[in-house]
Amino acid sequence: MSFERPDIIRPPSEWKSYFLPLTRGCSNNTCAFCGYYGSKLQMRDVADVKSEVDALALFTHSGIRLPSVSGVVYAVAREWDGKRMFLQDGDALVYPFPRLREVLQYLNDKLPGLERIGTYATPQDILRRSADELKELRQFKLGIFYTGLETGDDELLQKIGKGVNSDQVVEAGRKVKEARIVFSVTVILGLGGIEGSRKHVLETARVLTEIDPDYVGALTLTLVPATPLYEEWERNEFHPLSPFQSLEELTQIIENSNFTDCFFSSMHASNYLSVRGKLPQDKRRMLKQLEVVLQAKDPALLRPEFLRGL
Numbered sequence: 434m435s436f437e438r439p440d441i442i443r444p445p446s447e448w449k450s451y452f453l454p455l456t457r458g459c460s461n462n463t464c465a466f467c468g469y470y471g472s473k474l475q476m477r478d479v480a481d482v483k484s485e486v487d488a489l490a491l492f493t494h495s496g497i498r499l500p501s502v503s504g505v506v507y508a509v510a511r512e513w514d515g516k517r518m519f520l521q522d523g524d525a526l527v528y529p530f531p532r533l534r535e536v537l538q539y540l541n542d543k544l545p546g547l548e549r550i551g552t553y554a555t556p557q558d559i560l561r562r563s564a565d566e567l568k569e570l571r572q573f574k575l576g577i578f579y580t581g582l583e584t585g586d587d588e589l590l591q592k593i594g595k596g597v598n599s600d601q602v603v604e605a606g607r608k609v610k611e612a613r614i615v616f617s618v619t620v621i622l623g624l625g626g627i628e629g630s631r632k633h634v635l636e637t638a639r640v641l642t643e644i645d646p647d648y649v650g651a652l653t654l655t656l657v658p659a660t661p662l663y664e665e666w667e668r669n670e671f672h673p674l675s676p677f678q679s680l681e682e683l684t685q686i687i688e689n690s691n692f693t694d695c696f697f698s699s700m701h702a703s704n705y706l707s708v709r710g711k712l713p714q715d716k717r718r719m720l721k722q723l724e725v726v727l728q729a730k731d732p733a734l735l736r737p738e739f740l741r742g743l
């Protein structure tokens with residue numbers, strides 16, 4: 434079966450990147466809220482990846498387009514500054530280590546101007562790699578992992594099918610930091626619904642504090658049709674938060690977590706309000722911003738539902 438190029442789903446901070454698919458789908462396709470639920474993992478041949486890198490290098494250096502290469506390559510490459518690359522898809526770190534090393538080496542050779550390569554990585558992918566393997570990847574400029582913690586509540590992690598507990602995510606974070614790879618962690622506001630909200634925020638703040646990542650991105654739960662959580666909601670068994678309740682969760686997570694040096698943001702398109710800053714130094718300002726909106730309770734201050742994205 435030929436490899437089907439995935440759509441671009443990326444962290445907000447990777448907007449300047451070139452998107453190079455190594456896989457399609459996600460190896461941990463059991464998360465009850467995620468659009469990758471039930472997806473079939475597909476691995477791309479190294480030769481196919483290399484021919485895209487060749488085409489990209491040719492275009493970047495001399496503007497030459499090859500008729501045999503997908504138009505998507507040139508559509509992205511046209512706007513690209515040659516510095517950052519993002520490996521697709523849901524957890525490209527699952528790509529077998531020897532093949533990943535070969536691709537990274539090739540990228541370094543063909544595109545020497547690259548400054549940083551990033552990827553989504555599940556905690557399982559990270560734990561599967563040895564410390565030496567992670568350090569080797571780092572040497573080839575694989576410099577940032579984006580990993581979903583989603584919640585620090587172990588019961589909720591189990592319920593949503595994350596496949597790891599919070600201790601395992603903490604352990605994965607420790608390995609990433611030891612390899613000097615930047616660690617960016619996402620959490621999902623509203624994931625526990627109304628009934629699970631308090632435990633979700635307190636445990637999430639506890640685990641984030643333990644991980645002490647470089648970046649935290651807060652997302653707001655969006656119910657995706659054909660996922661188990663959506664079906665629970667249809668059966669009236671899952672009770673989502675209101676937009677203002679989700680901002681209360683954001684407030685409590687910021688309030689209760691303690692970081693050494695972390696950039697915390699709710700810039701993702703799924704959120705009702707964008708708050709961002711360095712923690713701990715910007716904590717008061719960020720909490721004040723949230724307090725003003727929560728006191729006014731004016732829907733006009735929020736991102737409208739139709740502008741929210743996944």
Ligand code: SF4
Pocket residue numbers: 459460461462463464467468469470523524555581595
């Ligand atoms: S590990 Fe991440 S990408 Fe994969 S199904 Fe879970 S949330 Fe989705």
